[in-house]
Amino acid sequence: MEGLTYRQASRFLDMATMGTKKGEIEDFLNLDSRTSWINSQLTEPYESHKERTLYQAQQRGSSSTTQEMRVCAWFDIALWKGAQLRQRMAYALSQILVVGDRDAQLAPFPTEMAHYYDILTEYAFSDYKTLLYHVTRSPIMGHYLTMVGNLPKSHTGVNPDQNYAREIMQLFTIGLEELNLDGTPKLDANNQPIPTYSDTDIENMARVFTGWFMDGSSMENPMVAYDDSHDMEAKSILNTDFPEGVGAEAELDQALDLLVNHPNTAPFISTLLIKRFVTSNPRPEYVKRVATVFRNTGGNLGEVITAILTDSEVLKENDQHVAKLREPILAMTYFYRAMDAYPGKGGDIIYNPMNYADTFGQYPLGSPSVFNFYSPDHSPQGALLTANLTAPELELIDWSQVIKIGNVFYRTVLNYGQDRNKTNNKQEMYIAPVDFEDAANNQDKETMMSLLKNRFLHGEMVPELEERIGAIYDTHNNKYYAVAKMIFFAVISPNFMVQE
Structure with a gap:
């Protein structure tokens, strides 16, 4: 038993799920153990994104799938299915091991891209080498980073394609600059960062990733190696010798061992995961504790996420080093889950929720490049940059998008909440905030405010926001019509959009 407060319990579930539903915080408080909750999540059964994508097509009466069906299948699972921590981890991994359907080679393969996402889901709590092995052999990744069909210079007269070799080092494992275990940069005698690899390392790593081809025409089956x-010639990568005469499979195994066990990988990947779950500006001591677990367990991601979410940092409050901006798409899933959203007309699938691509500017496996929707080190001009703090998500959000998000939230709480009985459209998502409406009809302002605090604001509301939302209630003669506006003001407030 940890003796967690309501605020601590609410913040923890906010970090570890796609959004907390009514009653979940109270259930977690009864358990009162982050470790016990995580342990149950590590073994909870989970849904297949591929199967749900096919189900989307079936329910729409279509003989083929589309990328929109794939994304809507992701929402189906995020909003209504279990294994929430696994879902959250897979989403975080999808922002590290990036592929994107805006790539012309991948756009025609929504079902196969859903299968790629299933790889991230299945191996979300495995050791990192196993996950990276399956990602490397995926033809989706093979096409995205142009590794499939890569041939040695002896066959073509030119050096093999370096795309995957570069990104597996820069983005998937060791990063660009040498790090201490706590994630801070190592510096040379001139106080400058030290590169982790050279052009020669890239050239030799590219030679490792030759000889891999599709299994027939399948964009789903793992790629196969042809020696x-x-x-087959000798190579030297990161001061490590690769002997001649070694086949593609064995050499891949050696390369992955080298990368995963490299001193940089533990702090590099640990920092990325901490930023996706807990805070945009983790303290070095926090990174070091998590990276130590990564290193000591061979990159066991189940152990790593447990270390991230059970660390003492997670329980700190009013601390700029334990805060992050809520990603737009995760603000959306939180809102829908908190409001027990449902499709109209007895439907059981989601159609283009909130016009996600335009409104939120992001969706799963929809990044415009291998560098994700934003840089993990982005620091916007102004106070944050001056304070040497990052806010990665602000690279994605601008005023135009803030307005779009606000408009779509308001339309949802009004048209598909307050006025939900006026239409019944299976392609729209409805909410029924009955407990809010009951409190309003009973003219019970205290309960109304408490519901808002507990559902969206971790049980607390700053005085300025409380005054503004309370005024909405006070100025309505029929309190029922205040509900939609009060919810709207809560979810567009900085107190909701900034997780702290």
């Missing part, structure tokens, strides 16, 4: 198309 007669693999560079």
